[in-house]
Amino acid sequence: MTLDPTLFGEIDPPQRLLMGPGPVNAHPRVLRAMSADLLGQFDPEMTGFMNQVMALYRPVFGTANQWTMLIDGTARAAIEASLVSLVEPGDTVLVVNFGRFGLLLTEILTRLGAKIEAVSAPWGEVVPLEAIAEAIEKSGPKVVATVHGDTSTTMAQPLEGLGDLCKAAGAYLYVDACATLGGMEIAADRWGADVVTGGLQKCLGGPSGSAPITISDRAAERIFARRHVEQGIRRADISDGAGPRIPSNYFDLAMIMDYWSEKRLNHHTEATSMLYAARECARVALGEGLEARFARHRKAGAAMTAGGRAMGLTVYGDDAHRMTNVTGVCIPAGLDGEAIRTAMRAHFEIEIGTAFGPLQGKIWRLGAMGYNAMKHKVLLTLAALEACLTAEGHAVPLGAAVPAAIAAWEAA
Numbered sequence: 001m002t003l004d005p006t007l008f009g010e011i012d013p014p015q016r017l018l019m020g021p022g023p024v025n026a027h028p029r030v031l032r033a034m035s036a037d038l039l040g041q042f043d044p045e046m047t048g049f050m051n052q053v054m055a056l057y058r059p060v061f062g063t064a065n066q067w068t069m070l071i072d073g074t075a076r077a078a079i080e081a082s083l084v085s086l087v088e089p090g091d092t093v094l095v096v097n098f099g100r101f102g103l104l105l106t107e108i109l110t111r112l113g114a115k116i117e118a119v120s121a122p123w124g125e126v127v128p129l130e131a132i133a134e135a136i137e138k139s140g141p142k143v144v145a146t147v148h149g150d151t152s153t154t155m156a157q158p159l160e161g162l163g164d165l166c167k168a169a170g171a172y173l174y175v176d177a178c179a180t181l182g183g184m185e186i187a188a189d190r191w192g193a194d195v196v197t198g199g200l201q202k203c204l205g206g207p208s209g210s211a212p213i214t215i216s217d218r219a220a221e222r223i224f225a226r227r228h229v230e231q232g233i234r235r236a237d238i239s240d241g242a243g244p245r246i247p248s249n250y251f252d253l254a255m256i257m258d259y260w261s262e263k264r265l266n267h268h269t270e271a272t273s274m275l276y277a278a279r280e281c282a283r284v285a286l287g288e289g290l291e292a293r294f295a296r297h298r299k300a301g302a303a304m305t306a307g308g309r310a311m312g313l314t315v316y317g318d319d320a321h322r323m324t325n326v327t328g329v330c331i332p333a334g335l336d337g338e339a340i341r342t343a344m345r346a347h348f349e350i351e352i353g354t355a356f357g358p359l360q361g362k363i364w365r366l367g368a369m370g371y372n373a374m375k376h377k378v379l380l381t382l383a384a385l386e387a388c389l390t391a392e393g394h395a396v397p398l399g400a401a402v403p404a405a406i407a408a409w410e411a412a
Contacts, residue, residue, distance in 0.1 A: 010263065014306075016349045016351050017350045017351070017377060018367075019350055019351060019368065019372060019381045020351050020352050020353030021151040021202075021367045022179065022363045022367060022369065023202070023203050023207070024201065024205065024367060024370045025205075025371050026205055026371065027206070027280070027284055027370065030205060030280045030281055033277055033280035034207075034273045034277045036276055040333070041269050041270050042194060042266075044311070046252075046270070046272070049279060050128070050159075050275065053069065053070060053275060053279050053282070054066075054069055054260065056212070056279060056283065057214065057278075059286060059290065060181065060182060060204075060282055060285060060286070061181070061186050061196055061198075061212070062187040062188050062189055062190065063189045063196075063200040063214050065215060065216055067213075067214065067215035067216075067220050067257055067260075068212075068213070069212075069213060069256070070210050070213070070274075070275060070278055071210070071211040071213055071251075071256065071393060072211075072270065072271045072274065073209070073210075073211060074199065074201075075198065075201070076104075076211075077211050078178075078198070078199075078213045079108065079176055079178075081252075081253050082197055083109060083112060083118065083145065083174065084108075084231070084247060084248045084252075085251065085254065086174065086194075086195065086219065086222065087109060087112050088226075088243070088244055089112065089143070090115060091115065091142040091143065092115045092116075093109050093114045093116055093117070093141055093143045094117045094118070094132075094143070094144045094145070094171075095117070095118045095119075095145050096119055096127050097118045098116075098120065098122075098126050098155055098157060099147065099151075100152035100356045100357055101176060102118075102120070102146070102150065102218050105145045105146075105387070106118065109145070112268075117141065119134075119135035123152070123357075123358060124153055124317040124318060125155065126157045129160075129161055132144070132162060133165050136169050136171065137169070141171045143172045144162070144166050145176075146162070146176070147174065147176045148179070148186070149180035149325070149326070150179070151179045151323070151326050151353075151354050151367075152355065152357070152359065153316075153328070153359070154316065154322060154328040155317055155321050155323065156184065156321055156322065156324075158190065159175065159187075159191045159193070160323065162191060163191045164195075166194075172268075173191070173192060173193045173194050173195075174195045174196075175188075175193045175195070177198050178198050178199040178202065178211075179202050179203070179326065180198075180202075180203060180325070181202075181203060182202075182204035182285050182293065182370065183204075183324065183325045183373070184195070184286045184294060184297065184323065185210070186198075188214050193216070194215070194216045194219035195213065195214070195219050196213070196214050198213070199236065199276075200278055200281050202279060202325065202367075202370060202371055203297065203325055203369045203370050204282070204285060205284065205370030205372075206281040206370075207274075207281070210269065210277060210278045212278060215253070220257065223253045223254050224241055224254050226243040226245065226246050227254035227258075227336065227355065229265070233265060235263075235265070237263065240244065250268070252267075256268075258260045264407065281352050293325075296373050297324040297325050297368070297369060298412050299409045300324070300325070300369070300378055301322065301324035301325060301374065302324075302408040302409065303377075303378045303406070303408045303409040304327040304368050304381070304382070305322070305408070306404045306405050306408035307378070307382035307402065308327065308329045308366070308382070308401070310397065310405070311386055311397065312396055313329050313332070313396075315327060315329055315330070316329065316330050316359075316363045325367060325368060325373065326365075327366055327368075328363045328364070329363060329365075330362065330363050331361065331362060331364060332394055335392060336392070337362075337364060339392060340389065341354065341364070342365070344384055344386040344388055347387070348380070348384040348388075350381055352364050352365065352366050352367075352385070366385075368381075375405075378409070379406070382401040382402055382405055383401065385400055385401075386398070386401050
């Protein structure tokens with residue numbers, strides 16, 4: 001069947017305020033950068049931009065790693081690239097599991113044929129370092145894999161000292177920092193993390209589709225030991241490693257790293273507009289100053305939490321380990337959570353998040369990150385939530401949320 005193109009109009013989405021767990025509204029500078037002209041992948045201007053991206057993301061990750069670059073794809077692409085390139089079939093991997101995305105690591109590792117051990121905490125809590133140390137000693141893993149901030153539970157796992165435990169055990173440390181990169185401190189070198197990955201669509205204020213990654217020299221050695229360059233692009237100056245072939249071509253970090261290096265191995269065609277976006281995300285973050293940016297996210301999270309509590313709502317999870325950029329709020333008993341979300345969109349053009357798994361239908365997730373971690377956007381969200389709750393017949397202290405949020409913002 002041939003479709004008449006006049007049936008479809010120009011894309012003109014509603015101007016929604018995205019105050020869920022991500023994606024969020026992209027920074028206007030990022031959208032402008034994406035409209036720049038395309039370049040050939042090995043144009044000197046293009047490879048210059050690639051080198052700039054590598055330099056820009058080192059401070060964002062808190063690292064001096066040479067191998068700091070982008071994976072073309074959503075944040076999950078970088079997770080898969082990391083695990084498929086680090087983990088060999090039969091390797092023992094210890095997963096630090098405290099939410100949906102710890103379970104995702106387990107899912108990916110199962111497909112890779114890893115032997116999986118887990119050290120877990122109930123949803124709404126984090127795993128104590130002592131429990132991780134005990135699990136490392138017991139299981140002797142080749143890799144320890146953890147999420148930093150798990151948006152499913154709104155908890156942030158403390159990572160100080162974990163890298164030292166891993167190195168002492170001869171293990172590599174992988175960290176998924178998709179939800180926190182650019183909004184909470186990421187200290188790859190201080191933590192002793194070997195691979196850390198992120199995404200643009202949350203605290204960095206960009207679109208989903210490009211995934212920053214940083215790789216330690218120690219991890220790079222392991223990855224290059226598995227290098228097997230595909231037949232059609234073999235070169236005399238790039239030799240294969242002695243280790244087993246990485247079982248994914250697209251997510252083969254050895255070839256991707258050679259693509260980003262001065263070797264410029266023709267592994268794939270870089271997603272030019274997404275590289276422009278990632279470059280501008282980092283420029284915006286560094287231009288603001290990372291400490292100022294982290295403080296802004298702390299203020300936004302504190303304001304959202306205080307406003308929710310001022311409405312008489314229960315804030316989900318452990319206050320001591322709460323992410324600064326996503327707040328879980330328990331849906332009052334007898335209330336249809338989806339009806340409130342629908343009303344927020346219909347009346348105010350504001351989107352808040354639902355939840356997964358055991359928390360589905362039990363909490364809303366209110367995000368304030370990146371370009372949306374602003375006082376007025378938090379206040380608009382809380383005021384709209386108050387109005388929608390009231391319209392559904394749920395009694396709240398009228399007018400209490402916004403003043404409480406303002407006070408919390410100023411105090412944080």
